Amino acid sequence: MxxxxxxxxxxxxxxxxxxxxxxxxxxxxxxxxxxxxxxxxxxxxxxxxxxxxDRLIAAAEGQMRQLPYYHSFMGRSAQPTEQLAAKMASLLPGDLNHVFFGCSGSEAVDTAAKLVRYYWNARGRPNKKRIIARDAAYHGSGIISASLTGMSYCHDGFDLPDVAVLRTGRPSYLHDAKPGETERAFSCRRARELEALIEQAGADTIGAFIGEPVIGSGGVLPPPDGYWEEIQAVLARHDILLIADEIITGFGRTGAWFASEKYGLKPDLMTMAKQLTGAYFPLSALAISDRVHDAIAAGAHDLGTFGHGFTYGGHPVGCAVALEAIAIYEEMxxxxxxxxxxxxxxxxxxxxxxxxxxxxxxxxxxxxxxxxxxxxxxxxxxxxxxxxxxxxxxxxxxxxxxxxxxxxxxxxxxxxxxxxxxxxxxxxxxxxxxxxx
Ligand SMILES: Cc1ncc(COP(=O)(O)O)c(C=O)c1O
CATH class of the missing domain: 3.90.1150.10 (Aspartate Aminotransferase, domain 1)
Structure with missing residues (x-):
């Protein structure tokens, strides 16, 4: 083999x-x-x-013939990449008005984790670096994204570096509720556990919380009643960013354009891939809120450049396919x-x-x-x-x-x-x- x-x-x-x-x-x-x-x-x-x-295939072929590759580094970009960024900003909820493109979901999550650090450094709070992730979460196979993943089989044997991940319980009422506990009471307990974890570690050391609105690879776990409302109240109290990992759920999978809209999440950062191109081309995106983007832009300006990017990120063929996929989604x-x-x-x-x-x-x-x-x-x-x-x-x-x-x-x-x-x-x-x- x-x-x-x-x-x-x-x-x-x-x-x-x-x-x-x-x-x-x-x-x-x-x-x-x-x-x-x-x-x-x-x-x-x-x-x-x-x-x-056929439409996705034709979009890929058309773009391959017109301009099969270009990057977005150092003052250059490609037409479909620009168009897709604008289209996504118009579709994304809240003030998620900026996107950063990668090739895989893991890259999008790694970028989100790096931006958490960059954001809090830019805000003058360099200790706010740790990220809270949940048991049964899947966030990818990169060094940081695998560390955020909550499955031991993604950690075993790899000696992942300590990237300061804190772990909290999965939102599974079926598996983890106490006898007689209502769904809402279970959600409140998960929020109390989160708050206790934050207080013990110190809110000034925690930059973000990451979660899939509906857990996918950890067993298809829709959130219990009131879960995201309770969790977000805790995060807001402690000035902790929310990363919604919508790599599975983004673009329709849960019956809304984004699961964040369906379940009432107001994320600062949102990762997407999969349905973005219908998987016909590897492309991922990280959506960034105005507040996070503006702080990062100011920080990068002071440093002279935003020193992060991937050769194939925002590949014009992937972006042309994504634009066509979105057109199909809108029509249907x-x-x-x-x-x-x-x-x-x-x-x-x-x-x-x-x-x-x-x-x-x-x-x-x-x-x-x-x-x-x-x-x-x-x-x-x-x-x-x-x-x-x-x-x-x-x-x-x-x-x-x-x-x-x-x-x-x-x-x-x-x-x-x-x-x-x-x-x-x-x-x-x-x-x-x-x-x-
Ligand atoms: C929620 C979630 N995040 C991240 C990833 C990683 O994406 P990729 O395999 O494209 O790196 C996946 C993959 O299944 C996923 O389901």
Whole structure:
């Protein structure tokens, strides 16, 4: 095997190589053995317009022919990059009026973490550097973004440097509520725990809090009632910036343009990628509020330059694709379509709630999680579904479903019927031993 595969056991990969995809059509992909799969997770939550969108392909080709590359360093830029920045500033909520482009989600998060430092230095408060992140968060695989990630498997073996991350509890009512605790009371407890952490560490040492509005790779965890309201009140009291990691949720995934709008977040910084280009080209963006931008601009002016950037950040081909993706989203009335698809998926999943093997069914737009009681049955269901032609994703005991946003009624019915049949079969042929999340 010439490739060192991400999030894969390299030794197991020697005997069980990957399923190699060769082509895509609509919501489906076909492997080199000719098997076609309905990809119910859009690759990695990202192929929002499926795998054969002619308009995105034409946008990429047109830009490749016109100007295949230019950068945004030292007084230069490219036309689609300028246009995309302006378009995003017009779409983004609140005073997120500035964007910085990268290629990956991890780069956007690393940039956000660096800007937190830069901002507080510029404001004359150099000790305000630490960032609070949550258990079960996924923020990427760079040095800082992996440190902010709350999964131990992203830390093990890497000896990540201490970049001053403080950790607080995940917003999972299902897993972490105390007996008799209401959702709202649970949210208030999480906010009190956060405040205690801040007071213990000293608010003057903490620059920002980072969170996914809806946790994705940590198990599809929509926020409990009142969570973001309570958390933001604490952050405001201690003058701590909020970074909304909207790398999965940005551009429609939860049924709003941005999940921050849906859940009432007012972030100072917001990361985006995935749906931004429908994954047809690697592109990420960090949105920056006026207040943060102005302080950074003043600080950079004093220092002589803003010393941060990536050769391929804001690549004109990616920006042309993103502009076309946004045009398609606007034409299709993205939030309305996603909420319509979401209601359809929710109705289809409803019967699973009474299945004794199922612990929970949860949804936020077109992010859904079906959590089972037994992680081994989850793994078996995943395998069975794959043999029946539907790709799901296992996260602990949960099966994630996040289809392309163009998924049809028939495809939703197919995903859920294959999931139900696979679960039934996995439960009958229950693997030995019991493992619970
Ligand atoms: C919420 C979130 N943040 C950051 C990232 C990292 O993005 P990338 O894999 O593009 O570096 C991901 C990737 O799944 C993500 O889900």
């Amino acid at each position: 010439a490739q060192l595969y991400p999030f894969t056991d390299p030794v197991a990969a020697r005997t069980h190589g990957p399923t190699v995809m060769m082509s895509g059509e609509g919501c489906c992909v076909t492997d080199t053995d000719g098997h076609t799969y309905l990809d119910a997770v859009s690759g990695l939550w990202c192929a929002s317009l499926g795998f054969s969108n 009335d993205l939030p309305a379509v996603v909420m319509d698809r979401s209601r359809m998926l929710e109705a289809a999943l409803e019967p699973l709630k009474s299945n004794p093997a199922v612990a929970d069914v949860r949804l936020a737009g077109l992010m859904a999680g079906v959590e089972l009681h037994d992680k081994k049955i989850t793994a078996q269901t995943l395998r069975e579904a794959e043999t029946r032609g539907v790709l799901l994703r296992q996260i602990g005991a949960t099966l994630a479903i996040s289809p392309p946003l163009i998924v049809s009624d028939e495809e939703i019915a197919q995903i859920v019927s294959v999931l139900s049949d696979s679960l039934a079969n996995a439960t009958i042929h229950k693997p030995a031993g019991k493992e619970t999340a």
